[in-house]
Each structure stands twice: as C-alpha cells, then as structure tokens.
Amino acid sequence: DAGVIQSPRHEVTEMGQEVTLRCKPISGHNSLFWYRQTMMRGLELLIYFNNNVPIDDSGMPEDRFSAKMPNASFSTLKIQPSEPRDSAVYFCASSLLAGARNEQFFGPGTRLTVL
Amino acid sequence: QKEVEQDPGPLSVPEGAIVSLNCTYSNSAFQYFMWYRQYSRKGPELLMYTYSSGNKEDGRFTAQVDKSSKYISLFIRDSQPSDSATYLCAMRKHGGSQGNLIFGKGTKLSVKP
Numbered sequence: 001d002a003g004v005i006q007s008p009r010h011e012v013t014e015m016g017q018e019v020t021l022r023c024k025p026i027s028g029h030n031s032l033f034w035y036r037q038t039m040m041r042g043l044e045l046l047i048y049f050n051n052n053v054p055i056d057d058s059g060m061p062e063d064r065f066s067a068k069m070p071n072a073s074f075s076t077l078k079i080q081p082s083e084p085r086d087s088a089v090y091f092c093a094s095s096l097l098a099g100a101r102n103e104q105f106f107g108p109g110t111r112l113t114v115l
Numbered sequence: 116q117k118e119v120e121q122d123p124g125p126l127s128v129p130e131g132a133i134v135s136l137n138c139t140y141s142n143s144a145f146q147y148f149m150w151y152r153q154y155s156r157k158g159p160e161l162l163m164y165t166y167s168s169g170n171k172e173d174g175r176f177t178a179q180v181d182k183s184s185k186y187i188s189l190f191i192r193d194s195q196p197s198d199s200a201t202y203l204c205a206m207r208k209h210g211g212s213q214g215n216l217i218f219g220k221g222t223k224l225s226v227k228p
Contacts, residue, residue, distance in 0.1 A: 004158070042220035043159070043203065056215075091158050104216070106158030 002026075004107035006092050012113045018080040021110045024073055025094030033093040033104060034067055034077050043091070049075065050097055082114045118142050121204055121219030130228050134191040138204035138219045139184065145217075146209035148180050150189045153201045153221065162202070163189060194226045 005024040013019055025032050033048040047057040052069045060067070064083070069075040079086055089111050093104040118156055121138045128134055147200075151159035163178040165171045165187075171178045177190040187206075191198055203221040 043218040045216065093158070103161050103164070106160065108156075108158050 004092055004094055004105055006090075006107035006110050009108065010108060010111045010113075012115065013082055014115050015083055016081040017114075018078065019082045019086075019112060019114075021077040021090050021092075021112070023075045023077070023092030025075070025092070026105055027073070028096070029094035029105070030072065030097045031095045031102075032069060032075050032106075033095075034075070035091040035093065036088045037091060037108075038088045039108070046077070073100060079112075082112075084114045087112055087114050119206060119219045120205065122222055123220055125223040125225060127225045127227060128194055128224055130196060132194050132195060132226070134189075134194050134198070134203050134224060134226075136189040136204075136222050136224070138187050138206075139185055140187070140206060140217075142208070142217075143182070143185065144208040145206040147207050148178070149205040149216075150176075150178055151203040151205055151218075153203060153210075155200070159203055191224075195214050196228050197228050199225050206221050 004026055007022045011019060028049050034046040036046055037043045037055050046057055046059045047067045048055055049069045052072055065079055067077045070085050089109045091109045093106045095102055095104045119138055132170045137183040143155040150163040152162045163176055165178045165180050168180045168182045172202050175192045179188040187204055201223045204219040207216045
C-alpha cells in the first residue's frame, strides 16, 4: 500500500505566485482532509471532503485558498496569490468514512516557503 | 482559552525512563481521544485511540482519559530513542464528523541513549 501521496514535497516560490499542492488518497478511502501545520498554530484543518464533496471549508483562511476533488483519487489545494504568511507544511489525509475508528492516514506533507 | 492545550516541551529523558505527556481541553462534548506520533519531516500517525473515559494499554503505551478533569495522558514505559518524536493529542465530539478533529500543538520528546 503506497499510502497517501503528496506532491511536491518541497515548494519554494515568490510572493504573488500561484501554488498548487496535490494529493492522492489511499485507494478506497472516501474522506479527504487538508491540514496546515505551523509552529505558532499547530495542525489546523483547512477543508475536508466526503465522497468528493466539500463538507466543511470553514478552516480555509482566505479566498486566496481553494481546494478541489474532481475524483476519488485526486485532490488539489491552490493558493493564489501566495503570501509569505502562507509558509507552512501542508498535509493531506484520508480515511474511510464508515471506519470504526475513522482513523486518518496522513501523507508526508508539502513544505511550502513563500519568499 | 483554546479548546485543546498541550505543553510544547521540548521534553528530554534518558533511555528507559517513563514518559508522561498530557493535554487539557475545555469542551466537555469531546468523546473520542487520540494520540498521534509525528517523526521529523513526516506526517502524523495514529498511536492510540480511546473512547470516553478510562485507560487503554498497547505494549509500552498507555492512554488515560479523565473526563471529570478534562485531562488526557499518554504514558510511555521503558522509553527508547526510537520514541523521539512529536506527540499530538487530538479529540472530537460524539457524532461529530471526522473533520471536527481538534489537535493539540504537540509535545516534542527526545529520548537520549
């Protein structure tokens, strides 16, 4: 099992540029989560999908952030335009909606640096 | 007051020591309590899962939940250098969607050989 796959692993960009983060959840999982982790704020949920449908995007900080899940095996998180305060590690996680423990399996993360 | 509070550490202990990690929370509706372990440059992975109050043991790890005090703990016996990681507590309400998982900021643990 390949686990949750995220790309790129590292991204360095300049302020104002568009950034697209990608995620492939574990095959068969029907819930997908995007998190952001910083030293100051810890791990924060940005948005999550059930069966490809966005359920709660209240954690998305601003309109500059958008997320899509066009199918069960792919999701993107886009930041446009990017700002230095967006620098963080972004994690994607997936789980089985009907799982007893609803365990979330995390990807390795994308380390984003906005200069 | 934040919903979940966790001392960030860092916590440094010698190999073989008993480690105690703790979180406090303010929302009495939380019913599911978890501990995640996060190695450096990796994503968090679920370590322990507890529903409501009580203790749960898994090998060298014991999770405790005290709902009356709104306090949860993770104990690590005979700690090993491989236990060096950041430990995050997480919790959610009964019936709450998985998306409503609230994490502590994590405690960084270092076990010295």
